[in-house]
Amino acid sequence: MSIPKKWVGRGVALVTGGSAIATVLTVLAIMGIIVYGGIGHLSWDFIFGSPEKGMTEGGIYPAIMGTFFLVLLMSLVGVPVGTVTAIYLNEYVGQTSKVGRSIRFAVNTLAGIPSIVFGLFGLGFFISFMGGGIDKAFNGGELLWGQPNILWASLTMALLTLPVVIVSVEEAIKSVPRELREGSLALGATRLETIWKVVLPQSMTGILTGAILAISRGAGEVAPILFTGAAYFLPELPDALTDQFMELGYHIYIMSTQSPDVEATKPIQFATTLVLLLLTFTLNFSAIFLRWHLRRRAIR
Template sequence: MENNLSLSKGKINSRKIAERVIFIFLRLVAVFVLGILGIILYFIFSEGFSVLSIGFLTEMPKEGMTEGGIFPAIVGTGYLVFFSMLFALPVGVCAGIYLQDYAKQGFLVKLIRLATNNLAGVPSIVFGLFGMAFFVHFLGFGASVLAGSLTLSLVVLPVIIRTTEEAVKTVPREIREASLALGATKWQTTYKIVLPYAFSGILTGSILSVGRVAGETAPILFTCAAYFLPRLPNSIFNEVMALPYHLYVISTSGTQIEKSRPLAYGTALVILMIVALTNLIAVILRNKFKIKQ
């Protein structure tokens, strides 16, 4: 009897030990991946930080892009972000509101959701192919800010639709009902009650989309990105330089790759900072939003 008891005790102990070993292992895996993230960020920050200066941000590239700054690429990315959000935001927000508040469940909604999910899964280079065939050639925009931002707006449209849906979903039914009970129409309720309530959620999604647009390369390869331009674009029908494409160019196909390496680190750092900033704002907004609820 005693023997049996000690045996089962031993068994419990070994099971407990196995559990602890496995949990430590899981923790190590998480630390390992965060370590990789740390290494990536450390490399780019440590190498890129010394390059960052007012001059780097505000000067034109010089000497075959081995010296000078990245000003035109920053401006170009700014243009692309602005115009793609200009196109994608109203459409995406309206679509999100429709799907949550107006649509009746059925075939049409299923179709729209299927299309939205698939659009989100289309590889970015396929967007580039489409943009080139449709915006650049078929609509005749040429390789331009317009063609590039329209292509990018398709890339972020599903993100904006989903975040809008999520945000609209969180609006409590009581508030809507109160508004309707006071005699407001559905649109008045949407416009005056639902939208303000969901605003910060929608804003979070849009800011994340800004980060996405600023970092995308494949969709702009053939729709707007220029290898090098000595001046800034003066209309939306001009080609532009853009930060991610600039990083790709100076790190792979420049004539003096070694010489432009510091600039590449600097450019990578600027891209990372834009993305980090957008993510940070999104996280802050999200937390604020949660507290409000």
């Protein structure tokens, strides 16, 4: 009796452990392959150069800067809105209130909507409705805002990453002890003064974490910007909100599927992927570190 039972036990441990090991190995393999394929082509010239000769040579500087501007604009909108929402959910409405619950449901739903649908929304709302409306009202119908650009792409991306910011800031706000709020209120501070002077300073780490996670997500998403602003090739950096822009992820997609010579540009593709991967890694790990820091404080 006992021997087969022991074997079954070992089998179960083996199967579950095997899955875990397979997962780890897969991740390591993907990373290894991309590093191996890309490291040789990585150089300062590659990072700070423009694509040349029909994008078969040269660097990816415009794509890096385009990504930078995209996530910058996105954070300028998404982080404040997400922070304010998290504050409202935790400081103004109770866990059980109808308003709070419906906003929470909306945030969860927002987190689950496919990114391509955000792209469609950007096209239908920002470009066609807002942009088209602006053009009709102020531009005499001439096409300026009613076409894909970095502003609409950033706004679309801000919406996509909003749940990331909210969840992360909420976690930080929750870790601020209730006693501190009461201490402030008992001194005759108003609710807003308490939030501004006690809760927010204590939540800065969480806000930063949220911003980083959102940026990491935003830098990696391609589907929402496919038709809201990303450009195939634009050697100039965007200098107006109505400009289109190059973007790292989109560049990888373009280079690996539509490059004039897919085989010859393999090194460029790998190196671009490596740059994107390094970027998201750095961002994710700083977020993990900050969160760890935050949790340690919460425990204490």
